[in-house]
Amino acid sequence: xxxxxxxxxxxxxxxxxxxxxxxxxxxxxxxxxxxxxxxxxxxxxxxxxxxxxxxxxxxxxxxxxxxxxxxxxxxxxxxxxxxxxxxxxxxxxxxxxxxxxxxxxxxxxxxxxxxxxxxxxxxxxxxxxxxxxxxxxxxxxxxxxxx
Amino acid sequence: xxxxxxxxxxxxxxxxxxxxxxxxxxxxxxxxxxxxxxxxxxxxxxxxxxxxxxxxxxxxxxxxxxxxxxxxxxxxxxxxxxxxxxxxxxxxxxxxxxxxxxxxxxxxxxxxxxxxxxxxxxxxxxxxxxxxxxxxxxxxxxxxxxxxxxxxxxxxxxxxxxxxxxxxxxxxxxxxx
Numbered sequence: 001x002x003x004x005x006x007x008x009x010x011x012x013x014x015x016x017x018x019x020x021x022x023x024x025x026x027x028x029x030x031x032x033x034x035x036x037x038x039x040x041x042x043x044x045x046x047x048x049x050x051x052x053x054x055x056x057x058x059x060x061x062x063x064x065x066x067x068x069x070x071x072x073x074x075x076x077x078x079x080x081x082x083x084x085x086x087x088x089x090x091x092x093x094x095x096x097x098x099x100x101x102x103x104x105x106x107x108x109x110x111x112x113x114x115x116x117x118x119x120x121x122x123x124x125x126x127x128x129x130x131x132x133x134x135x136x137x138x139x140x141x142x143x144x145x146x147x
Numbered sequence: 148x149x150x151x152x153x154x155x156x157x158x159x160x161x162x163x164x165x166x167x168x169x170x171x172x173x174x175x176x177x178x179x180x181x182x183x184x185x186x187x188x189x190x191x192x193x194x195x196x197x198x199x200x201x202x203x204x205x206x207x208x209x210x211x212x213x214x215x216x217x218x219x220x221x222x223x224x225x226x227x228x229x230x231x232x233x234x235x236x237x238x239x240x241x242x243x244x245x246x247x248x249x250x251x252x253x254x255x256x257x258x259x260x261x262x263x264x265x266x267x268x269x270x271x272x273x274x275x276x277x278x279x280x281x282x283x284x285x286x287x288x289x290x291x292x293x294x295x296x297x298x299x300x301x302x303x304x305x306x307x308x309x310x311x312x313x314x315x316x317x318x319x320x321x322x323x324x
Contacts, residue, residue, distance in 0.1 A: 085223070114223050119189070132188065134187070140182070141181065
């Protein structure tokens with residue numbers, strides 16, 4: 001089981017710990033509003049000091065049903081050497097911490113760590129536990145890999 | 148003889164294109180490949196992308212349309228080596244002389260593999276495959292476009308010249324083998 005070391009940097013004294021369910025750890029129920037937050041999840045041993053996933057956002061506001069309204073979400077994944085593998089950006093989404101599911105009717109951008117595989121589209125569903133992403137409209141991919 | 152000419156013509160078109168690609172490889176980096184679709188699913192663990200609905204792929208060498216496209220995403224720094232275009236596949240490509248070739252199939256599988264120093268780069272068309280250029284049409288059970296060597300080969304091939312299609316000759320269509 002992955003170990004999550006959630007280190008949210010919270011503004012305005014908000015109490016909010018989230019984005020942990022996808023890494024196999026029960027997390028706190030969000031109870032307040034957070035701004036400029038960051039949450040890191042780490043690899044299992046022997047790479048337990050390496051960040052596996054880093055999530056940042058400009059603002060997260062609790063919604064009914066344990067959901068979060070997140071603005072300017074950025075998800076970065078890294079390999080065990082610390083190199084970035086994937087960056088996902090969404091200006092706005094709804095996140096279900098207990099299910100590890102995020103969705104939005106809005107825009108989403110994804111790119112590989114080296115920036116040579118880029119995807120964008122409108123409307124998405126992200127299942128953190130399965131590492132799966134569905135983009136439902138106007139998907140555009142640009143690939144600059146060697147040919 | 149007609150089938151041979153068509154085969155050569157198709158082959159030379161591909162060869163010219165391959166040469167153009169090789170020439171381009173030594174200069175500026177190749178233009179990116181762009182994929183547009185209605186929707187897409189990405190399995191990041193399996194490194195798999197499935198594009199669905201009105202899929203259009205635009206590449207410096209060709210344009211491809213299909214209903215569904217499966218891209219096996221390689222690790223960073225490696226080239227694409229496995230792509231499958233499924234259902235209503237239409238491929239158009241042109242050589243350096245502007246000669247266009249039009250291909251149809253139910254399934255097109257792109258494979259790239261370097262083995263023992265040899266490069267294998269193929270597009271295999273199955274499901275009523277058809278390749279057509281200004282001189283004629285090639286059909287068969289399976290058509291393989293060998294991009295690395297600039298060859299087209301077909302299983303149980305059937306060649307039809309454009310002259311027959313246009314009615315400028317009464318000769319029956321030629322069947323290979």
